Amino acid sequence: MSKNSASMIRLFTLLTCIVLFSFRGPEPEKGSNTISVATSLSEEDNYKAAGRYLQGHGYELAKTEKDFGIIETKGKQIKTGSFPYFLSIHVTVVKNVVQFVGYGWGSDPRMAGKVSKSKRAPEFFEALNQAATEFSQAAQGEVSYSTK
Secondary structure, three states: OOHHHHHHHHHHHHHHHHHHHHOOOOOOOOOOOEEEEEOOOOHHHHHHHHHHHHHHOOOOEEEEEHHHOEEEEOOEEEEOOOOOEEEEEEEEEEOOEEEEEEEEEOOOHHHOEEOOOOOOOHHHHHHHHHHHHHHHHHHOOEEEEEOO
């Protein structure tokens, strides 16, 4: 193998690694409050997988309505300290799409607000996004963001 061929192969390998490791998928826009994961699973399999995922990651299920594809969790503490934060995740499954919406609050659950990608309390959206993207990886789905 010539010196030029070896250099070209190393360059190609390096560029391939850069492209593969730098792709993270779509980035949420400011104001995004709904994270959708499109999978190739059936509606029933998505429903079961979402419930198992949430329970397996420390979320306690508060309400499930299989006929309507709805799963709601109780608040899970996502930030400790003097001002703890709690997050409740609401999942809706329609056919092959699983939608994640979060509601966050501090010390009073009556003050819960819909979580969105904003400067205010980014911990809420980060925790919701982590749940959705990890679910996406497990279900081999594609993530998208919207404001609904």
